[in-house]
Amino acid sequence: MIKIAVDLTGAxxxxxxxxxxxxxxxxxxxxLFLYLCGSRSALEGAIDASAPMERIELVDCTQxxxxxxxxxxxxxxxxxxxxxxxxxxxxxxxxxxxxxxxxPTGAIFVSALMLLGRVVxxxxxxxxxxxxxxxxxxxxxDCGANVDCRAEKLVDFARMGTxxxxxxxxxxxxxxxxxxxxxxxxxxxxxxxxxxxxxxxGLRFIGNTEANRVLEGEADVIACEGFAGNILLKSxxxxxxxxxxxxxxxxxxxxxxxxxxxxAVAELYAKYDFNTRGGAFLLGTKLxxxxxxxxxxxxxxxxxxxxxxxLAANGLTEKIKAEFGKxxxx
Amino acid sequence: MIKIAVDLTGAxxxxxxxxxxxxxxxxxxxxLFLYLCGSRSALEGAIDASAPMERIELVDCTQxxxxxxxxxxxxxxxxxxxxxxxxxxxxxxxxxxxxxxxxPTGAIFVSALMLLGRVVxxxxxxxxxxxxxxxxxxxxxDCGANVDCRAEKLVDFARMGTxxxxxxxxxxxxxxxxxxxxxxxxxxxxxxxxxxxxxxxGLRFIGNTEANRVLEGEADVIACEGFAGNILLKSxxxxxxxxxxxxxxxxxxxxxxxxxxxxAVAELYAKYDFNTRGGAFLLGTKLxxxxxxxxxxxxxxxxxxxxxxxLAANGLTEKIKAEFGKxxxx
Numbered sequence: 001m002i003k004i005a006v007d008l009t010g011a012x013x014x015x016x017x018x019x020x021x022x023x024x025x026x027x028x029x030x031x032l033f034l035y036l037c038g039s040r041s042a043l044e045g046a047i048d049a050s051a052p053m054e055r056i057e058l059v060d061c062t063q064x065x066x067x068x069x070x071x072x073x074x075x076x077x078x079x080x081x082x083x084x085x086x087x088x089x090x091x092x093x094x095x096x097x098x099x100x101x102x103x104p105t106g107a108i109f110v111s112a113l114m115l116l117g118r119v120v121x122x123x124x125x126x127x128x129x130x131x132x133x134x135x136x137x138x139x140x141x142d143c144g145a146n147v148d149c150r151a152e153k154l155v156d157f158a159r160m161g162t163x164x165x166x167x168x169x170x171x172x173x174x175x176x177x178x179x180x181x182x183x184x185x186x187x188x189x190x191x192x193x194x195x196x197x198x199x200x201x202g203l204r205f206i207g208n209t210e211a212n213r214v215l216e217g218e219a220d221v222i223a224c225e226g227f228a229g230n231i232l233l234k235s236x237x238x239x240x241x242x243x244x245x246x247x248x249x250x251x252x253x254x255x256x257x258x259x260x261x262x263x264a265v266a267e268l269y270a271k272y273d274f275n276t277r278g279g280a281f282l283l284g285t286k287l288x289x290x291x292x293x294x295x296x297x298x299x300x301x302x303x304x305x306x307x308x309x310x311l312a313a314n315g316l317t318e319k320i321k322a323e324f325g326k327x328x329x330x
Numbered sequence: 331m332i333k334i335a336v337d338l339t340g341a342x343x344x345x346x347x348x349x350x351x352x353x354x355x356x357x358x359x360x361x362l363f364l365y366l367c368g369s370r371s372a373l374e375g376a377i378d379a380s381a382p383m384e385r386i387e388l389v390d391c392t393q394x395x396x397x398x399x400x401x402x403x404x405x406x407x408x409x410x411x412x413x414x415x416x417x418x419x420x421x422x423x424x425x426x427x428x429x430x431x432x433x434p435t436g437a438i439f440v441s442a443l444m445l446l447g448r449v450v451x452x453x454x455x456x457x458x459x460x461x462x463x464x465x466x467x468x469x470x471x472d473c474g475a476n477v478d479c480r481a482e483k484l485v486d487f488a489r490m491g492t493x494x495x496x497x498x499x500x501x502x503x504x505x506x507x508x509x510x511x512x513x514x515x516x517x518x519x520x521x522x523x524x525x526x527x528x529x530x531x532g533l534r535f536i537g538n539t540e541a542n543r544v545l546e547g548e549a550d551v552i553a554c555e556g557f558a559g560n561i562l563l564k565s566x567x568x569x570x571x572x573x574x575x576x577x578x579x580x581x582x583x584x585x586x587x588x589x590x591x592x593x594a595v596a597e598l599y600a601k602y603d604f605n606t607r608g609g610a611f612l613l614g615t616k617l618x619x620x621x622x623x624x625x626x627x628x629x630x631x632x633x634x635x636x637x638x639x640x641l642a643a644n645g646l647t648e649k650i651k652a653e654f655g656k657x658x659x660x
Contacts, residue, residue, distance in 0.1 A: 133572050133579075144510050147518045180474050180560035188477045188557045211561045212568030216575075227518045228561050230510035231541045235565040238542030240573035242463045243598055245546075247577075249463075250594035261591040264580035268573055 001033050001055075002312045003096045005086040006305060008038040009064045010103030011296050015039065016046035018102070021301030023051045025309065032309050035059050035089055035096070037082035061085045067294065071106035075114060087111040090287050097312025100279075100304050102292035109145070112285040119317055120324040122156040124284035126226070126291075127164055128233055131271065132215050139164055140178075140214070140222045143280060144230035151193035154223050155201050160283050161221035162203055163323040167316040176209030176219025178228055184208065190225065198223070202326060211235075233274070240272035279304040281311075288316050331363050331385075332642045333426045335416040336635060338368040339394045340433030341626050345369065346376035348432070351631030353381045355639065362639050365389050365419055365426070367412035391415045397624065401436035405444060417441040420617050427642025430609075430634050432622035439475070442615040449647055450654040452486040454614035456556070456621075457494055458563055461601065462545050469494055470508075470544070470552045473610060474560035481523035484553050485531050490613050491551030492533055493653040497646040506539030506549025508558055514538065520555065528553070532656060541565075563604070570602035609634040611641075618646050 006022050008015035015038040026034050033055045036043055040060035047056075063081040065074045078084060083103045090096045101108055109124060118124070127141040141161040146153060158175045165173035177195055179187040184195050186208060198205040209219045211232055224232065244265055248255060255262045270277065275293040277300065282289040288311045290304040336352050338345035345368040356364050363385045366373055370390035377386075393411040395404045408414060413433045420426045431438055439454060448454070457471040471491040476483060488505045495503035507525055509517040514525050516538060528535040539549045541562055554562065574595055578585060585592045600607065605623040607630065612619040618641045620634040 133576050147510065178561065180477065180557050180564075191557070211564035212571075214565065215568060215572040227510050227521070228558055231508065231558050231561050232565050234510075234541035235544065235562050236569040238545060239566040239569040239602075241542075242545040243570035243573050243602060244577075246463050246598055247574075247591070247594050250597065251590050255591050259591075260581050261577070261585050261589075264577050267580065268576055272569075272573060 001031055001095070002309055003033040003035065003093065004098045004100060004305060004308050004312065005035040005089050005096055006037060006301070007082040007086045007099070007101035007103055008036060008043070008301070009061070009082040010066055010101065011292065012294050013297065014042070016042050018296065018298055018301045019043050019046050020048070021298035022305050023047055023056070024302045025305035026052050026055055029306070029309055031313075033057075034305070035086065037061050037086040059085055059089065065103055065107045067104045069104065069107060071104065071110040074107045075110045083107055084111055087115045091115045096287065098287050098308035099289045100292070100301070100308050101289070102294060102296040102301070105291055108282060108289060108291055112282060112289055116286040118284055119286045119320055120284070122160070122284055122324070123153065124282055125157055125160060127161060127281040127283055128274070129168070129278070129281070130215070130236065137165070137168060137170070138214060138220055138222060140224065140229050140233055141283075142224065142226040142229050143233050144226045145282070146226040148227075149190065149225045151190050151197055154190070154194035154225060155197045158198060158201065158203055158205070158221055158223035159323050160320065161223060163319040164281065164283065164316065165220050166323075167311055167314040167319050169314075170220050172204055173220040174206045174218055175203050175221045175223055176206055176213075176217065178211065178222050178224035178232060179208035180210070182208050182210055194223070237272055237274045241269060244269045244272070277303065279307065283320070286317065288312065331361055331425070332639060333363040333365065333423065334428045334430060334635060334638050334642065335365040335419050335426055336367060336631070337412040337416045337429070337431035337433055338366060338373070338631070339391070339412040340396055340431065341622065342624050343627065344372075346372050348626065348628055348631045349373050349376050350378070351628035352635050353377055353386070354632045355635035356382050356385055359636070359639055361643070364635070365416065367391050367416040389415055389419065395433055395437045397434045399434065399437060401434065401440040404437045405440045413437055414441055417445045421445045426617065428617050428638035429619045430622070430631070430638045431619070432624060432626040432631070435621055438612060438619060438621055442612060442619055446616040448614055449616045449650055450614070452490070452614055452654070453483065454612055455487055455490060457491060457611040457613055458604070459498070459608070459611070460545070460566065467495070467498060467500070468544060468550055468552060470554065470559050470563055471613075472554065472556040472559050473563050474556045475612070476556040478557075479520065479555045481520050481527055484520070484524035484555060485527045488528060488531065488533055488535070488551055488553035489653050490650065491553060493649040494611065494613065494646065495550050496649050496653075497641055497644040499644075500550050502534055503550040504536045504548055505533050505551045505553055506536055506543075506547065508541065508552050508554035508562060509538035510540070512538050512540055524553070567602055567604045571599060574599045574602070607633065609637065613650070616647065618642065
């Protein structure tokens with residue numbers, strides 16, 4: 001049995017709606033046990049009679065942390081929020097393998113660092129997994145948790161991404177360094193230095209990757225500083241959706257949703273709608289944390305609970321320790 | 331009459347093929363005079379009898395600068411290349427209003443700085459114009475000429491982009507600062523400082539712009555440091571094309587090229603194919619320079635010659651001087 005703690009509060013949509021996604025994840029995965037943190041009365045009324053309640057425990061919380069709260073202040077003063085209660089459970093119950101929340105990123109980071117601590121001596125980071133056009137996964141790390149990084153941090157991101165990809169089943173992940181040119185000498189001063197360090201890192205470094213090669217290239221891990229990673233991630237989403245929206249406009253509504261092309265457009269639009277599709281992974285604390293977007297739907301919650309379960313089942317934390325343990329002394 | 335000098339060498343495709351695009355631009359614009367620089371014999375054989383030869387002068391050059399040449403070395407030793415000869419003409423003939431080349435960016439930069447010099451005391455920069463999904467233009471500057479910039483340079487980029495947008499007909503261009511969040515306090519240290527400077531710059535600054543808002547947002551000018559700008563530009567191209575390619579694959583070739591949807595996909599794919607579609611603008615030297623991609627086609631050359639003509643006709647250089655003349659002392 002793998003236990004996952006789920007904070008159902010703090011998102012745009014109400015917990016009564018989001019909970020069905022978590023319940024669905026439990027129904028489909030017989031080895032998954034959920035702590036659902038929120039308002040007990042709200043959740044009880046919303047959970048379907050067919051839910052596997054023998055593997056679900058409701059954790060009644062009276063407070064909610066929102067985007068308007070200062071993260072550190074919220075952590076200190078809202079001890080009975082679903083976010084802090086859920087994270088506290090992660091600390092006290094060694095059977096819990098991961099935490100899921102659609103609440104504010106800052107408060108999640110603060111709570112995770114205060115209650116769980118780091119798994120290896122590196123800064124926590126945000127990783128997002130995308131699907132390449134050939135259907136295989138690629139991850140981008142860091143996606144915005146760390147800006148103005150030194151070159152050594154980019155190597156940490158590459159190493160964490162390598163551990164993550166191993167946990168999702170890629171045996172020898174190839175690392176690409178995001179840069180403004182494919183040649184080793186291209187990039188900012190930090191990127192050029194990171195390129196040198198990556199060549200000596202023991203990782204499977206395949207050189208610089210340009211932004212137009214992320215979805216159709218060779219790298220399984222795109223290592224980048226958080227500012228550039230955030231630009232990359234948001235422009236991938238924005239551009240793919242923009243092109244598909246334009247296609248709908250160009251055909252002036254005559255692309256029937258029932259037609260093969262119409263269905264394919266809808267499928268791709270959903271694929272590139274990162275807000276509702278999936279989550280970002282906060283890696284570096286003692287348990288993997290999956291953070292859904294504030295605009296998350298019940299479907300998102302289903303996806304991110306499953307993602308947390310899979311990472312816990314595949315031993316991400318052990319893989320991170322192993323990967324950083326191999327790190328050559330520099 | 332506006333004269334434009336065109337270097338037809340140094341691209342992947344032969345000058346005999348590319349020249350037809352330049353000739354077409356001259357045929358369609360009766361006030362455009364072209365200096366076509368390349369091999370006279372090659373060009374003479376390729377130019378159609380219907381070309382307006384009274385407004386075309388061939389400049390016979392014996393050397394070619396390629397991507398394998400060191401830019402500074404090439405400038406010094408290949409004085410009879412189409413690139414250096416064309417740029418020299420720009421220096422000596424005051425009627426020339428712009429320069430066009432698909433040759434190596436580095437050599438164009440060096441030649442432009444050595445022969446033309448700066449129009450205002452700022453670093454030359456690369457600007458790319460894109461079409462928003464509503465059909466209006468947006469420019470990204472800098473797209474890769476300057477990395478590791480100080481905040482003041484980002485303000486220069488915003489100012490140059492403003493002058494450019496005025497030259498293409500946007501009367502009060504809105505400037506957005508590329509960042510990893512919409513709030514003023516979001517960004518790298520340099521971006522946060524640039525945000526403060528832009529608020530005091532006298533430009534129409536509308537705040538930070540996230541990468542997913544470039545094609546569907548409010549800013550006419552996206553100001554960014556060259557590393558981030560390059561990531562943004564390449565990921566817009568890569569992601570839009572990837573989504574459209576996936577659509578073709580999802581429909582397994584059953585999206586007939588003759589169908590309305592099939593035609594729309596082809597149109598959008600061409601729109602987002604920046605390699606062949608258009609060019610980048612090297613701004614900051616005394617004449618506007620339009621740089622086509624190495625993979626340029628005859629169609630690209632047509633587009634970039636027309637773009638250079640339009641900028642010269644609309645007085646870009648004067649607009650740049652005016653915009654930088656207004657700069658408040660800081």
